[in-house]
Amino acid sequence: MRRYLLGRLWQSIVTLILATIVVFVGVRALPGDPALALAGEDRDPESLRAIREQYGLDDSLLVQFWQFVSHAARGDLGQSIRTGESVTTMIANALPVTIELSVLAILVASVLGVGAGVVAAVRRGRPAEWAANALALLGLSVPNFWLGLMAILYLSVALGLFPASGFVPFFTDPVGNLHHLILPALILGTGLAAVIMRQTRSSMLDALSADYIRTAEAKGLSPRAVIGRHALRNSLIVVVTIVGLQLGALISGAVVTERIFALPGFGKLTVDAVFQRDYPVIQAVVLVTAAAYILINLLVDLLYSVIDPRIRVRGDA
Template identity: 90%
Template sequence: MRRYLLNRLWQSVVTLVLATIVVFVGVRALPGDPALALAGEDRDPESLRAIRQQYGLDQSWLVQFWQFVSHAARGDLGQSIRTGAPVRSMIFSALPVTIELSVLAILIAGVIGVGAGVVAAVRRGGPAEWAANGLALLGLSVPHFWLGLMAILYLSVALGLFPASGFVPFFTNPIDNLHHLILPAVILGTGLAAVIMRQTRSSMLDALSADYIRTAEAKGLPPKAVIGKHALRNSLIVVVTIVGLQLGALISGAVVTERIFALPGFGKLTVDAVFQRDYPVIQAVVLVTATAYIVINLLVDLLYSVIDPRIRVRGEA
């Protein structure tokens, strides 16, 4: 297990280095000059030269990359070109909003998706499977932005059940915080719940047809034990993989939902930085996203060995 862990850590480090290079080059490839955007109407050569010198834009890419990596290794992500605020503080204020929204959406999607997938597999060919498949198809087909607008129109404006926009920090008022986040989390989790349902159903059908399930049934185990302890546990590998990948995707891809519900999260910060050509912020948010993907994938790989001991034994071998 130790050898497997060291191997995965080494792969994660190499992936992070490659991601850093891609991020740096990709940001520089964006059209537009941030110096021109900062200069405003005063675009004489002296002003542009001073701006480029102030933010290091007049140096070679190699020098800029080394400065970016060396400062990031110390936790210094630079300052925003547009506001002058430390990028680290901007990320620390926006990232918790998106993480809380993503985790809540994952929990909602996991409960609905796994439950519906198990029911669809156990009740195969019946009304329950048809209903679960229909809801999954609906969740995959309906765009998030339309569903979010309809939820605001009917549940917030017409019925007044949920706030239409805004955010309250968790430690300020936990109840009000959940009240503001529950609706966008449900909207964000609908598509994920459909994916989890389909994969859970497929994995459960494979597990229920396996020899060890027939052996467990032949021993006289109750159906709940056969389904929950044997079939579902062996089906969770695929579900954990999807949840791990989707959690990273939600952290970086909750832009539409955050825009609709006016949440000051990571997605809004990313979009604003791209439109403003704010190089330090773009580099930092993409680097944080890549790091989140790598860490989540590493944790998912380690969780495999907890769910399935055969993986742990192979890692030790």
């Protein structure tokens, strides 16, 4: 087990180092000069020189990269070129909103998707499977932005069940926080629930046709035990993979949902930084996103070994 963990940890560290290099070079390759954007109308040579000197824009790429890495290792991601605010503070304020929204969306999607997938596999060829497939197709086909607008129009404006926009911190008002986030989480989790449903159904069908399922049934186990303890558990590896990858995608890709519901999250911070050519913020948010993906994949690998001990044994071989 220790060898398996160390191997996965080493792979994650190497991936993070490569991601850091790609992020740094990619941000520097963006078109436009941040010094010109900062100077505004006052673009005389002295002002441009002072700005470049202040933010180290005239230093070589190696010097800039070393400064970036050395400061990031201490938790200092620099200062925003546009506002002068600490990038670490900006991310610390925005990231919890997106993480909470993503976790709620994952919970909604997992409950709906796994439940519908199991029903569709167990009730194959029956109306329950047709209904689950129809709902999954609908969830994959309908864009989140349209679904979000319709939800605001009918559930918020017409019926007044949920707030149309805004955010309340959890520790300020837990009930108000969930009240503001439940509708965005439902919208964001709809498409993911459809993906999880399809994957769960496919994995369950493969599991239900396996020899060990027939053996379990021959031993006289109840249908609930056969489905829950044997078929579903062996089907969860694919589901865990999908959920892990999608959680990382939700953290970085909830831009549209956050815009529709006016949530001050990570997506809004990213879009604003790109439009403003704010180098420190751009490279910080991309680096944090890459680190989130790597961490989630590491946790998924560890969860594999819990679900299926054979993976842990092979990793130690």
